[in-house]
Amino acid sequence: MSDTIAAISTPRGFGGIGIIRISGNDALRIAQSILSVKISEPNTVYTGYVFDPETSDKIDTCIVLFFKAPHSYTGEDVVELQMHGGIKNLDLILGFILAKGVRLAEKGEFTKRAFINGKMDLLEAASVIELIEAKTDKALKLASKKLFGIFSEKIINFKKKVLSLLSHIEGVIDFPFDVKLMTSEEITKLIKELIEETQKYLSSYKTGKMIENGARVVIAGKPNVGKSTLLNVLLKFDRAIVSEIPGTTRDTVEEVIDFFGVPVRLIDTAGLLETGDVIELLGAERTVRAIEESDLVLFVFDASETLSLEDQRLAELTESKERIIVVNKTDLPVELDIVKLKEIFKNDKIMEISALKRQGVEELENKILEHILPSDFESAFVTTEREKEIFENILSHLNGSLALGGSGNDELIAEELRDIISELGSLTGEEVGEDVLQTIFSRFCIGK
Numbered sequence: 546m547s548d549t550i551a552a553i554s555t556p557r558g559f560g561g562i563g564i565i566r567i568s569g570n571d572a573l574r575i576a577q578s579i580l581s582v583k584i585s586e587p588n589t590v591y592t593g594y595v596f597d598p599e600t601s602d603k604i605d606t607c608i609v610l611f612f613k614a615p616h617s618y619t620g621e622d623v624v625e626l627q628m629h630g631g632i633k634n635l636d637l638i639l640g641f642i643l644a645k646g647v648r649l650a651e652k653g654e655f656t657k658r659a660f661i662n663g664k665m666d667l668l669e670a671a672s673v674i675e676l677i678e679a680k681t682d683k684a685l686k687l688a689s690k691k692l693f694g695i696f697s698e699k700i701i702n703f704k705k706k707v708l709s710l711l712s713h714i715e716g717v718i719d720f721p722f723d724v725k726l727m728t729s730e731e732i733t734k735l736i737k738e739l740i741e742e743t744q745k746y747l748s749s750y751k752t753g754k755m756i757e758n759g760a761r762v763v764i765a766g767k768p769n770v771g772k773s774t775l776l777n778v779l780l781k782f783d784r785a786i787v788s789e790i791p792g793t794t795r796d797t798v799e800e801v802i803d804f805f806g807v808p809v810r811l812i813d814t815a816g817l818l819e820t821g822d823v824i825e826l827l828g829a830e831r832t833v834r835a836i837e838e839s840d841l842v843l844f845v846f847d848a849s850e851t852l853s854l855e856d857q858r859l860a861e862l863t864e865s866k867e868r869i870i871v872v873n874k875t876d877l878p879v880e881l882d883i884v885k886l887k888e889i890f891k892n893d894k895i896m897e898i899s900a901l902k903r904q905g906v907e908e909l910e911n912k913i914l915e916h917i918l919p920s921d922f923e924s925a926f927v928t929t930e931r932e933k934e935i936f937e938n939i940l941s942h943l944n945g946s947l948a949l950g951g952s953g954n955d956e957l958i959a960e961e962l963r964d965i966i967s968e969l970g971s972l973t974g975e976e977v978g979e980d981v982l983q984t985i986f987s988r989f990c991i992g993k
Contacts, residue, residue, distance in 0.1 A: 549575060550658075551642045552650035553635050554992035560630030565639055566992060567626075567647065568619045568655055573611060575645045576624040579638070580609060584624075587613035595628065595638050605634045619655050620662025653989025657982060660974060667974025667985070668697050674988050675757060675928065683806035683918075684756050687925065696926040697973060703742060704969045710735050711962040714955050732958075733950045736943055743940045746927050750936075752919055753928035755840065759801065759808030760917040763835045765863060766845030767855040768815075771873040773798070775845060775900040776813040779910070797831045805914050812839070833862065841916050842868040843909075846886065848897070849877040860889065869912055870895040876902045931981075935972050939965050 549569025555562065567576055577584055581603075582593030591609040596602060608627040617623040628634060643649060651657075653674070660670040672691035679685040690696065710732070764772045780800055798813040814832040836842060842863045846856065870890045872881065876899040887895060894912055898905035927933055946961040970976030 549647045550650040550654055551575075551639060551647045552655075552992040553639055554625075554655075555630060557632065558630075559632070563628050563630035563635045565626045565628070565635065565642065566650075566655060567624045567642060568617070568621045568650075568658060569647075570622060571645075571647070572622040572624045575642055575647055576609065576611075576626065578645060579641050580607065580626075582609065584609060584611050587611050587616070595626065595641075598641055598644075604638060605629055615662065615664075618664065619658040620664045621658060650991055651986075652991050653986030653993055654991075656989060656993055657986045660982075666694075666697050667977060668700070668972065669694055670974070671929070671985050673993065677990075677993070679757075680759070680808045681756070681803050681806045684808070687753065687756055687928065691926060691928075699926070700969060700973055703739070704966065706735070706739060707962055707965050707969070711959060711966070714959045714962070729950055733947065736947045736950065740940065740943045740947065743936055743943060745924070746936050747933065747940065749925035750927040750933045753925035755917055756807055756925060757928045759810055760804075760840040761810050761812065761835075761838060762841045762843065762913065762917070763812045763814060763839040764843045764845060765814050765832065765836055765859055766871075767847075767853060767859065770845045770847040770850075771900050772813050772845050775843070775871070775873065775898075776800070776811055778900045778903060778906055779804075779811055797835050805910075805918075807914070807918050809917070836862055836866060839866060841913065842866045843871050843913070844868050844893075845871045845873050846881060848872050848874045848879045848881045848883075851880050851882070852885070867916060868893055869909070869916065871909065872897045873900050875899045876904065931985075932972065935968050939968050942968070 547570065549567065549571040551565060551567040554564045554566045573584060579595050579598055580591075580593055581596060582591045584591055589611065591611075593607055593609065595604045595607050597604060605628045610625040610627070612618070612623040612625075614621045614623075626638070628638065639649075656665075656670050656673050659665050660667060669692055672688050676685065676688035676692055679688050714732075764776055766772050776798065780802055797815070799810055801808060801810050803809075812835050814835050815829060844859060844863055846852075870886065870893045872883065872886070872895060875897050883895075883897075896905060896909045896912060898909055900906065927936060942961045942964045946958050949958045949961070967976055971981070
């Protein structure tokens with residue numbers, strides 16, 4: 546990458562400060578051509594102003610930071626210009642820079658150069674956008690751990706274990722009389738340990754994805770069981786219309802909240818009434834779709850009514866989903882057979898609440914959190930589909946190695962282990978194609 550790039554690195558709009566970043570061999574020379582102050586030493590703060598190189602008109606005051614390669618974010622010479630955060634002034638100054646032959650940076654190109662120049666591995670580079678897009682404290686914490694290399698360290702240690710086993714097997718193949726043989730039981734034990742570690746990473750994907758992208762929690766139940774009241778209570782403000790008239794909610798009502806550090810999309814659904822009303826039919830169809838796409842279902846029953854046919858239909862519809870049974874309206878005389886309900890839903894947690902009186906709601910919130918955020922969430926490093934696919938491939942190769950363990954065919958075991966090393970290289974960026982890099986960094990904004 547011999548060309549010099551530049552871009553506005555702060556969000557477009559009006560603010561206190563606007564930053565233009567320049568990176569590449571000509572960064573200092575280009576910046577110097579529009580600055581009143583002489584930049585002589587790196588890692589030093591300079592103040593001056595930016596002027597129009599054609600008219601010499603002063604445009605804006607400026608703070609200048611110069612970082613000499615390789616001691617910069619990108620690993621190249623970098624100049625950062627800090628001006629007032631306007632639109633016209635930044636666009637004009639960026640125009641001066643681009644007119645000098647500098648190329649406008651592509652999305653994520655500064656971070657991509659940091660990766661290419663060895664300032665960070667691919668896991669750390671990809672975590673930059675996760676950190677920028679973090680919607681909650683827990684998402685930020687997870688992204689920060691990846692950014693500072695904690696996940697990368699785990700991968701390095703995992704790779705060392707695979708390399709150690711591969712080195713032994715290759716040594717046996719090449720020097721059968723000089724290498725002390727490991728027993729097949731010892732090799733099997735090591736492979737099983739690697740499988741267990743891989744499975745932990747894979748099982749963390751659901752949690753990691755949920756922390757980063759949010760959980761879909763659907764409130765389901767027949768009409769007038771208090772679904773909308775429960776939605777408003779969980780949101781802590783009135784979002785849905787609450788009425789004694791059955792079928793008030795004729796469509797899904799959705800709202801995203803920060804639920805104790807996890808972004809949660811709460812979805813209030815319509816019931817499944819037998820009706821000829823076109824709108825209600827559409828609402829019922831959306832209810833079915835919302836349940837199918839959910840991470841957790843809050844299946845709400847009315848404590849003041851007996852079980853109905855629609856309750857049974859919803860029970861069948863939600864049977865394969867993770868769910869919590871919520872018995873609402875416990876402040877009213879109880880007609881629902883709770884004992885029978887516990888028999889029907891013996892594998893589900895049953896919570897008794899009064900959404901209207903705010904009774905039992907805190908306990909329900911804790912139970913929801915248990916479902917969407919396991920206690921070991923801080924080890925949920927796998928957050929992208931690409932990372933998940935790589936670990937699935939690794940698990941497949943490990944299972945292949947395990948199956949070959951007693952066959953005596955060391956060549957085939959070694960081949961499986963080499964494939965694992967290659968997959969790990971793809972994960973950290975040691976072995977990765979330009980198409981993969983393009984996919985990862987295209988998520989970034991220009992200037993990052």
